[in-house]
Amino acid sequence: MAKEITGREENYSQWYNDIVKKANLADNSAVRGCMVIKPYGYAIWEKMRDQLDKMFKETGHVNAYFPLFVPKSLFEAEEKNAEGFAKECAIVTHYRLKNDPDNKGKLMVDPDAKLEEELIVRPTSEAIIWNTYRDWIQSYRDLPILINQWANVVRWEMRTRPFLRTAEFLWQEGHTAHASKAEAISEARLIHDLYAVFAEEFMAMPVLKGYKSENERFAGADDTFTIEALMQDGKALQAGTSHFLGQNFAKAFNVTFSNDKNEKELVWATSWGVSTRLIGGLIMTHSDDEGLVLPPKLAPIQVVIVPIPKPEPELMEKAEEISHALKALGISVKIDKDETKRPGFKFAEYEMMGIPVRLGLGKRDLENNTIEVARRDTKEKSSIGLDNVVPFVENLLDDIQENLFNRAKSYRDSHITLVDTFEQFKEVLATKGGFISCHWDGTSETEEKIKEETKATIRCILLDAPEETGVCIYSGRPSSKRVIFAKAY
């Protein structure tokens, strides 16, 4: 077997791009920075989306859909938010093309079809949504509003990478409205917890839970809660954020309600989102030099059965029988019916695709009433009695899910380093990478200087960080709490 992809040690970034390409997850497109999500990549997104959607609905949220475009006057209404996104947005200025008189068969923008007001392609939807909520909210009886939308958004990023950072991406964005500050904060925290559960239980991706420093907050938020994961190259990935928006958008869009004493008050808000970026996190948390590794709970195909050397009738019959029994347990199964490729080629292909369990069924196996079970995570193989294969596989999928989480967690835990000097800080960043727990004086100035000198940023301040007397590694000023730094995607 020729080596298919670049090794992680050799070139981590190329390794990532190779997996995206060879596992058929995404492709480049003719549009700068926009990717095509291929069917296999999209199937993973569907699994993620369906699970998240279920969790949102179980916690009382409903879906809706708001326009793609934001008129410029609304976009600029909440100034901090506008400032945060102004430099990276796609702007619609015209609504018609016409034949180019100088260029037969070509079209040109019709200068007579200029919009009176430019439209921004949504980079996020707070503005258009809060402008709508104004009409929906009169009284405290109209609150809370707990709405989510699944949508595409556009941020004109200069450097893009498939899934991790693209000009257009798919996401969900929740936008909730509340009668009190406490209720809004508790909503933001509820979703923060929900994201962490999703990341850990479904993606098998351990996350740190914390809040952002002022510098790293969402533009327009009073507080940003974040889940931060660690990739295999020691860089952090912000995997999901949940924002307490205070009354900033209510002020900007004049959204008030009458409380039970019939007094007008400004509405409290949250917003929260995760995106197709999670697929990038999934790839980089588990995959290896043979290709993608998927946790069973998000694998579009959980088990593949390969008749060896070919799909002959006798083997196919048994394969169908096993497939049928597995499917009855809710397990997704593919039977390889290809007659042209050799088993070795197929094995490599399914490893590249990250299918959690591979069953190899040969004639001798059938005679011996056994089957070969290969797990993708550890690449261990074992021969199992055919009568026992279904419960064995069912348990194995749980084992793999758990093993992937434990493996990622032990890597992550061993890459949280406590440092007490800036020298150590730089040393750890340069060698070991990962999360660095250290004291910081709480100023944006220090944060920016550290970023300038090392490219590391404060990923979060842990929710459960203990009070601890210390001094800032950079300024030497007093600090009462450690924070988490890392280089990040």
Place this chain on the structure above:
Amino acid sequence: MAKEITGREENYSQWYNDIVKKANLADNSAVRGCMVIKPYGYAIWEKMRDQLDKMFKETGHVNAYFPLFVPKSLFEAEEKNAEGFAKECAIVTHYRLKNDPDNKGKLMVDPDAKLEEELIVRPTSEAIIWNTYRDWIQSYRDLPILINQWANVVRWEMRTRPFLRTAEFLWQEGHTAHASKAEAISEARLIHDLYAVFAEEFMAMPVLKGYKSENERFAGADDTFTIEALMQDGKALQAGTSHFLGQNFAKAFNVTFSNDKNEKELVWATSWGVSTRLIGGLIMTHSDDEGLVLPPKLAPIQVVIVPIPKPEPELMEKAEEISHALKALGISVKIDKDETKRPGFKFAEYEMMGIPVRLGLGKRDLENNTIEVARRDTKEKSSIGLDNVVPFVENLLDDIQENLFNRAKSYRDSHITLVDTFEQFKEVLATKGGFISCHWDGTSETEEKIKEETKATIRCILLDAPEETGVCIYSGRPSSKRVIFAKAY
């Protein structure tokens, strides 16, 4: 109870708008021609989407996602398609805003951030997709490609109406690639059939199945298959189209494959779509002067239980018991727990929402071991023994589904009028409306003249239209087949 909405007889168009608003389906937005789909409207769309998605997957299709933007040079590559959409598309010309120096706190388009090539917000995705398929297809072994995407598209329509015609809408668009003409045609027909089954079995909306005249074809198609429904005002609604695209896009984007003799051939294509427009069709097929009427298979809430006069513990206990039993059968149930509104108000509200079955449970009912069952479609009420209510409701939902279809079909069937002269044609259009079956000489010229004089267009040529000698109602020239005319949305 004050009359909530305008009657159909009084003002059909206002009646439609009233239902959209009062049933909380959609709202206007700050963006010209773009609507906000509210949670209840979106829940109906989710039911439609999930069912269609299931049907697509069962017929071998997979989902993927392609970019929102189409570079102008790709957009114009297939000339007929480009011509068809050029006059109604949103165009992105810039990628950055900056502070307006003359207007503190305001933003302006940054003239330094002009795109080298303009990007069209997709009105449909053939261009971007076929530009991608070129890289995916080398050999006949790469075919067929059977891809669907769920996406938003933008068509800058001048006159818009919620769901029926909006500048941005949600849809699915299938784009398939095939090695032979026969296979592509058979794919287009498969989806045409699938759409008809969905419309009739799930939406309870009878449709005529036919193909479009050349004039009415999708821009860039060799053949367009359509399903056409009839609304209660006698106007037709094109509800879904499936296009055989020939090799037009393969030619424009140079997409070839090597056949099994290793000869290069151009790839054959189809595309097909249905959109949130279907919600407009659903409203106008079944609803009445009391509000929305929904077929049970697409109703987000199928049964509502109203404790009368209030949600007292004893009543709530029984309501929970019934709800539990219904849910176990896969029926969606809401129990009204509101303590402030009167039953009459609630009944009117649930009628407005089109909930198929309403159960009214009072104390005397409980004593008598009965419950009041009201069906939304006929507004009949009956008192049912409590022990029997669960199977009764289960059957009733099927009855309602069937009744809605039969009622709509009998209206539709009685509104297909055979005419043989242009006088009759105009007379029927002016009085009865509906579909008109008549002879036409097959020329675009005649079709356009009829449209000019009457606003009626050829909706379709029925697939099963018998050969029949006749003369064109307009030109008197010979014709071998009747076609279906109507005024349309």
